Amino acid sequence: MPTTTIDGHVISIDNEGFLTDPDEWSEDLGKSLAAQIGVDLTDEHWRAIRFVRSDFVEQGETATLRRIGVVGGIPVKTMFALFPQKPAKKLAYVAGLPKPHGCV
Amino acid sequence: MKKVVVLGAGTAGTMVANKLRARLTDIAWTITVIDRDDVHHYQPGYLFIPFGHYTRQEVERPRRAQLKDGVHFVVAEVDRVNADTNTVELVGGDVIDYDFLVIASGTTPRPDQTEGMVGSQWRRSIFDFYTLDGAEALAQALKTFDRGQMVVHISEMPIKCPVAPLEFAFLADDWLRQRGLRDRVDLTFVTPLDAAFTQPVAAEFLGGMLEERKIHLVPDFMVERIDNELKALVSYDERQVPFDLLVTVPVNMGADFVGRSGLGDELNYVPVDKHTFLSVAHANVFAIGDACNAPASKAGSVAHFAVDIFVGNFLQYVKGLPMTGSFDGHANCFVESGDEKALLIDFNYETQPLPGRYPLPFIGPLSLLKPTRINHIGKLAFRHLYWNVLLPGHPLPLPSHMSMAGKHLPEEET
Numbered sequence: 001m002p003t004t005t006i007d008g009h010v011i012s013i014d015n016e017g018f019l020t021d022p023d024e025w026s027e028d029l030g031k032s033l034a035a036q037i038g039v040d041l042t043d044e045h046w047r048a049i050r051f052v053r054s055d056f057v058e059q060g061e062t063a064t065l066r067r068i069g070v071v072g073g074i075p076v077k078t079m080f081a082l083f084p085q086k087p088a089k090k091l092a093y094v095a096g097l098p099k100p101h102g103c104v
Numbered sequence: 105m106k107k108v109v110v111l112g113a114g115t116a117g118t119m120v121a122n123k124l125r126a127r128l129t130d131i132a133w134t135i136t137v138i139d140r141d142d143v144h145h146y147q148p149g150y151l152f153i154p155f156g157h158y159t160r161q162e163v164e165r166p167r168r169a170q171l172k173d174g175v176h177f178v179v180a181e182v183d184r185v186n187a188d189t190n191t192v193e194l195v196g197g198d199v200i201d202y203d204f205l206v207i208a209s210g211t212t213p214r215p216d217q218t219e220g221m222v223g224s225q226w227r228r229s230i231f232d233f234y235t236l237d238g239a240e241a242l243a244q245a246l247k248t249f250d251r252g253q254m255v256v257h258i259s260e261m262p263i264k265c266p267v268a269p270l271e272f273a274f275l276a277d278d279w280l281r282q283r284g285l286r287d288r289v290d291l292t293f294v295t296p297l298d299a300a301f302t303q304p305v306a307a308e309f310l311g312g313m314l315e316e317r318k319i320h321l322v323p324d325f326m327v328e329r330i331d332n333e334l335k336a337l338v339s340y341d342e343r344q345v346p347f348d349l350l351v352t353v354p355v356n357m358g359a360d361f362v363g364r365s366g367l368g369d370e371l372n373y374v375p376v377d378k379h380t381f382l383s384v385a386h387a388n389v390f391a392i393g394d395a396c397n398a399p400a401s402k403a404g405s406v407a408h409f410a411v412d413i414f415v416g417n418f419l420q421y422v423k424g425l426p427m428t429g430s431f432d433g434h435a436n437c438f439v440e441s442g443d444e445k446a447l448l449i450d451f452n453y454e455t456q457p458l459p460g461r462y463p464l465p466f467i468g469p470l471s472l473l474k475p476t477r478i479n480h481i482g483k484l485a486f487r488h489l490y491w492n493v494l495l496p497g498h499p500l501p502l503p504s505h506m507s508m509a510g511k512h513l514p515e516e517e518t
Binding site: 061064065066067069070071076077079080084085086089101 | 260324369399
């Protein structure tokens with residue numbers, strides 16, 4: 001697995017840049033990752049990030065948009081406003097979680 | 105006397121009941137299967153109905169006739185499962201108790217989950233082909249469709265048989281060409297995924313097949329609603345895809361009774377251990393096939409391989425032994441590509457579909473990730489295997505676990 005350094009954080013990533021070890025993540029790193037994809041983090045972003053982080057600990061998988069809506073209480077429409085175009089993927093990237101596999 | 109109750113007599117439930125009946129004695133065990141009706145559908149056949157290749161008679165048989173003697177079959181709607189008291193309440197008030205419960209109630213297209221799908225255009229210019237009624241209605245519509253925008257659309261993943269929408273697009277392209285209509289029809293494939301398919305090598309290959317056929321790909325499209333006046337799909341980020349004929353795959357959800365019983369996740373799928381299908385919440389409840397949340401394809405081939413593993417495990421489990429079988433997510437799917445050819449893909453939780461030969465390395469006779477005529481013949485022949493070998497629980501000479509033998513890794517990974 002390749003490693004990279006972002007704003008002084010040394011992290012292990014996959015081919016697409018997703019963290020391969022969620023434990024290497026910190027809120028500080030989250031801000032840097034968001035900057036990489038041009039997202040300014042607001043409180044609403046953080047609410048989404050914290051939900052998927054804690055849900056991942058329980059479920060062992062990155063939450064889908066539906067799960068973020070139904071369980072996390074953040075509507076899909078809002079997710080598209082927060083993380084335009086590819087919300088599930090961008091959120092996973094910023095939150096240091098594996099790319100959500102679209103389910104085969 | 106111990107009691108196994110199986111909810112659902114589809115592909116997984118029927119195989120579970122038949123295979124368990126062969127292995128558990130009549131004296132010690134009763135096996136009861138409950139389903140809401142007595143019609144078993146060969147669902148892979150729906151794909152061919154819009155193009156007039158199959159009829160209703162070829163894809164329907166009584167459920168009861170597929171079950172071995174000694175399996176009790178009850179036609180009833182399940183109201184709820186009380187996992188704390190080990191009982192199943194049926195609509196009408198009857199209660200059935202169990203020692204072990206196997207939930208095999210599948211997944212169902214839910215057009216009601218998308219605003220505007222079941223509106224004025226439903227079954228007029230909006231069709232699904234994941235139900236027999238829908239596939240038949242679409243067959244009628246195709247007879248008079250001769251120009252405009254045909255859109256093939258996936259609402260949300262996961263869906264039953266994730267390759268079927270692509271197959272539909274390939275077959276539609278072929279069908280239109282044969283009628284000399286292809287130049288008058290714009291064909292578009294709209295998906296919430298970021299590519300034609302979920303897995304990289306197959307996505308690239310299948311994406312190339314869309315391109316060759318001039319089928320436009322619209323990725324990353326999460327439908328919010330359907331505008332019936334504009335006749336357009338509208339996404340959450342306000343993009344529109346207009347259609348004259350929409351062939352959509354609605355949101356798929358597990359059975360409502362699963363949700364009512366508090367046994368399901370946000371899509372009514374039962375959370376299970378993905379290797380054994382044991383419920384994470386209840387030690388005497390299993391869920392198998394499309395009804396569970398295992399991250400494998402929702403498809404009959406997965407159910408088939410999964411049931412093989414499950415039965416051996418179940419026999420150990422009821423004796424208090426550790427379950428030694430571990431399901432690897434194996435799926436094996438024929439993908440119709442038009443021109444009377446098909447591809448075959450073979451993959452599991454860890455390994456994406458790769459090119460190669462199957463089931464015998466180098467010999468085949470089937471080819472992986474490559475359209476061939478023999479794959480197509482294999483797909484058509486499968487209907488007979490389904491009714492006569494698979495459902496009765498007879499062994500098919502295919503290993504339950506995926507094998508890397510005969511598969512080629514892409515160059516950058518070798």
